[in-house]
Amino acid sequence: MESFLLSLGLAALLLSGAAAQKPAYLGALLIEPGVNNGKCLTAASNNDGAVVTIQGCTGADAQKWTFDGGSVKVFGNKCLDVTDGSAADGVKLQIWTCNVPNGSQQFFYTSDYHLAWTDHGKCMDLTDGNQSDGNRIQLWACSNTNPNQVWNTGYMANALPQTSESGQSGTNICGTGSSQTSQCQTAWINDVDDFCLWAPPNPGSTIGDTEREEVAWCTKSGRGARTMPAGTLTGVHFVKTPDYVQVTGVGDFTKINIRRGDQGGELDPHGADGNGNPIGGLVFGNTFGAARQYHEWTSFISDTEFCFRACIGPNAARNCQHIYDVMGCFWNMPANYDAGTFESCDADDDLPMGVYGTSTWFQGVNPTPPAHPVAPSSNCRTIPTVTASPVRRRRDNGAFEREFSGRDAFGVFPTPAP
Numbered sequence: 351m352e353s354f355l356l357s358l359g360l361a362a363l364l365l366s367g368a369a370a371q372k373p374a375y376l377g378a379l380l381i382e383p384g385v386n387n388g389k390c391l392t393a394a395s396n397n398d399g400a401v402v403t404i405q406g407c408t409g410a411d412a413q414k415w416t417f418d419g420g421s422v423k424v425f426g427n428k429c430l431d432v433t434d435g436s437a438a439d440g441v442k443l444q445i446w447t448c449n450v451p452n453g454s455q456q457f458f459y460t461s462d463y464h465l466a467w468t469d470h471g472k473c474m475d476l477t478d479g480n481q482s483d484g485n486r487i488q489l490w491a492c493s494n495t496n497p498n499q500v501w502n503t504g505y506m507a508n509a510l511p512q513t514s515e516s517g518q519s520g521t522n523i524c525g526t527g528s529s530q531t532s533q534c535q536t537a538w539i540n541d542v543d544d545f546c547l548w549a550p551p552n553p554g555s556t557i558g559d560t561e562r563e564e565v566a567w568c569t570k571s572g573r574g575a576r577t578m579p580a581g582t583l584t585g586v587h588f589v590k591t592p593d594y595v596q597v598t599g600v601g602d603f604t605k606i607n608i609r610r611g612d613q614g615g616e617l618d619p620h621g622a623d624g625n626g627n628p629i630g631g632l633v634f635g636n637t638f639g640a641a642r643q644y645h646e647w648t649s650f651i652s653d654t655e656f657c658f659r660a661c662i663g664p665n666a667a668r669n670c671q672h673i674y675d676v677m678g679c680f681w682n683m684p685a686n687y688d689a690g691t692f693e694s695c696d697a698d699d700d701l702p703m704g705v706y707g708t709s710t711w712f713q714g715v716n717p718t719p720p721a722h723p724v725a726p727s728s729n730c731r732t733i734p735t736v737t738a739s740p741v742r743r744r745r746d747n748g749a750f751e752r753e754f755s756g757r758d759a760f761g762v763f764p765t766p767a768p
């Protein structure tokens with residue numbers, strides 16, 4: 351049912367390509383294959399005919415694309431261009447001096463994150479699913495089931511815009527300080543003692559009333575966000591699976607402005623208008639590579655409980671499905687929520703929320719199925735508690751801490767022999 355509806359949606363978009371659609375994000379954007387958020391669409395040079403490949407993301411000008419009037423621009427005056435205007439499957443993309451309305455340069459971005467060649471039913475496709483640097487990018491008949499056609503847009507963590515979506519109440523440039531009045535809307539999720547939660551900017555608020563303007567409350571100072579006051583967290587469980595990181599737990603979230611008794615709500619990067627809840631909320635982490643942006647994430651928080659999952663890879667959208675917004679934490683993210691324990695584990699993926707074998711359940715349909723079982727976990731490390739502490743940074747590049755920065759603190763890394 352769901353994929354049938356998605357097919358109709360995509361077909362409708364392909365027929366109405368004239369109404370050029372753009373990503374929700376503002377400014378010059380990285381364009382990353384959905385299967386690998388560490389790679390970026392890259393022009394080989396700024397010459398006409400320069401090939402377009404994927405390369406590791408650096409934020410270079412050759413990776414900064416601007417959606418403008420149906421064209422996708424790089425270097426100011428060059429446009430993503432279909433070589434020779436060929437409509438054959440497998441035609442490679444290049445850049446060429448923008449010559450609107452050259453039909454070979456007209457693209458639109460779909461609501462399911464495809465970049466489609468206007469009026470041709472062809473979509474940008476990661477050739478052979480090959481994630482190696484230098485793979486030339488092609489067009490292929492659009493398919494809503496082919497993960498090689500999903501392209502996310504975003505930013506380098508060290509080059510964020512003031513605001514990333516229109517209507518944003520706060521900012522993504524948060525600095526390296528910390529302030530309890532910060533309007534920072536850039537969150538990190540790294541480990542049991544290093545994550546942020548989305549919560550209201552003003553005391554006594556419900557999530558429902560403030561979902562578009564939540565700000566980041568972090569366990570680490572130094573990210574320019576607010577820090578969670580002592581006593582906020584009374585149990586935290588972090589897992590790293592092959593496809594996501596997840597943090598779940600309990601606490602007193604009136605300390606981070608949630609009204610006592612609020613049942614809370616769901617937050618994700620795709621609100622009803624395509625902007626996020628909160629608008630402009632961006633999520634980064636170091637688990638799957640330094641300072642990677644998570645394009646798919648979902649989070650619930652009430653006055654006493656939270657869960658936050660951030661997903662990567664070809665199944666990111668389904669592992670971070672956000673349509674079950676009244677089902678709460680445990681049903682969406684079956685995990686340990688116990689008070690009194692602060693732990694970090696490896697784990698298998700949970701089954702995707704709402705998916706039961708070959709059928710998909712939709713919220714509101716009777717009967718409501720049970721939550722999936724909690725996936726097995728291993729290699730758990732516990733720490734006594736989690737309180738706000740300064741973020742640790744790498745000296746070599748001065749920018750970002752190592753993944754699992756807390757591991758050595760847990761004594762897991764062996765001491766090297768002298």
Ligand SMILES: *[C@@H]1O[C@H](CO)[C@@H](O)[C@H](O)[C@H]1NC(C)=O
Nearest residue numbers: 431432433434446449452454
């Ligand atoms: C359209 O762009 C192509 C490059 O792909 C170029 O060869 C062609 O001359 C352009 N057409 C027009 C009408 O400018």
Ligand SMILES: *[C@@H]1O[C@H](CO)[C@@H](O)[C@H](O)[C@H]1NC(C)=O
Nearest residue numbers: 478480481482483484485486
């Ligand atoms: C993947 O792409 C790279 C870069 O173009 C190429 O060198 C390599 O042979 C490709 N791998 C496969 C399996 O096609």
